[in-house]
Amino acid sequence: MTAGHPLVSLRKYPYPYRAALTICSDIDQTTPDAFLEIHRFLNTTHETSMGPGVGLEIGDSFWMYAAGPHPEQRLAYFAGLDPVEGPWAGLIRDFIRAGYLDCLHTYGDFNHYGGFQRELAVQGVRQFQDQGLRLDVWTNHGDRHNFQNIHEPWSLGDVAQTRYADGDQRDTAEYHMDLSRSLGIRFCWRSADLTQVWGQGRPLRLGDLCPWERLRHPRTWLRWLGPTLRAGVGSSGANALLEPVALRDGSSLYAFKRYGRFSQDRADDLGSMLSEQHLAQLIRDEAAAILYTHLGKRLNPSGPVIPEAAQAGLRRLARASQDGRIYVTTTSRLLRYCLARDQLRYAVAERAASLDITIDPGVDAAHLQGMTFYAEHAKPLRLLLGEQELPLRRNPPDHTGRPSVSIPPAPLSPEPLARYFVSHG
Ligand SMILES: [Zn+2]
Known part of the structure; x- marks a missing residue:
């Protein structure tokens, strides 16, 4: 400044x-039907199967390719692994243009079997560019068969060239970062960016550094504490919402933090994340939070599309937004705002x-x-x-x-x- x-x-x-908050949901397990009902509740004030919607600016993620079993049940742009538009392509285009689909949750779900190749990105990015579709947020997905992931220790999405044992250097078959960047990607989330600190962009407190649950695993805790202290405990240090990262192809991106736990990744868990206490703490700290979840993943599949505890949390969030306490917008808009603010001269x-x-x-x-x-x-x-x-x-x-x-x-x-x-x- x-x-x-x-x-x-x-x-x-x-x-x-x-303060500011958004939900950044990964699309795993969200069927297109559930997606529409979830977003009718989140984005409109229409009557839904769960009562009136909350009318919040909350976006979502999608896949480009319907990889893996049950392709018709996946919110993917292409029908399978060929770049042929699937039944949801029109819907995805409309939601991107309206601003409510803003995160690419990788090119597809390559869990268990692998199979991502650069050629998929070449075709996909070309078609998105022909349609004038741009995206600036990427979230890594799934197990280590997803070589497409960006900047994980085992992934290859940002590794342009691989050196082989015979000394040869060849193009990496799974490299796509240059193409993804041309689609607009400049923010990414990696598994290391999951945080258990509630609220970013505020200085860390002693309680953040020594939470009881972490002390039960002292080794893991010490591995985390060292780098955290080195980065600095201020709002622009270890607890910044965004940090520039140097990728392995020589380019860079902004990595952003999401709050949550891998063991609490269902919509059911949103109820406690959006507790009155949490919201009040966020406001006291003037902090920003991006919640990690899977809106389409729930304990009781025969219950409401959004579990009741999560509905209650979302209604609390809607009140905090309506009365001017918490700024709620999509992940992409929140990240762009925070970056522009921090860089403003x-x-x-x-x-x-x-x-x-x-x-x-x-x-x-x-x-x-x-x-x-x-x-x-x-x-x-x-x-x-x-x-x-x-x-x-x-x-x-x-x-x-x-x-x-x-x-x-x-x-x-x-x-x-x-x-x-x-x-x-
Ligand atoms: Zn995922």
């Missing part, structure tokens, strides 16, 4: 929010008739949505991006008593998806 100006400072979250200058905040050029104006500045000044305020004056919205004093100005946010609308959300009868 710019050297502090006595009159202007950047607010951490869009006005009036005090601006200068403040007092003119005869205005106070000008000039943002350094090179920022995409679309990534500045919701950006909020505290500003107490008698003169009118102008926000400039290079030569361009950005529209500003004036906000009344928030919980700190200070007034602010925001670049008006442009919320997502589920309206373009109305035909998928036909009323429940």
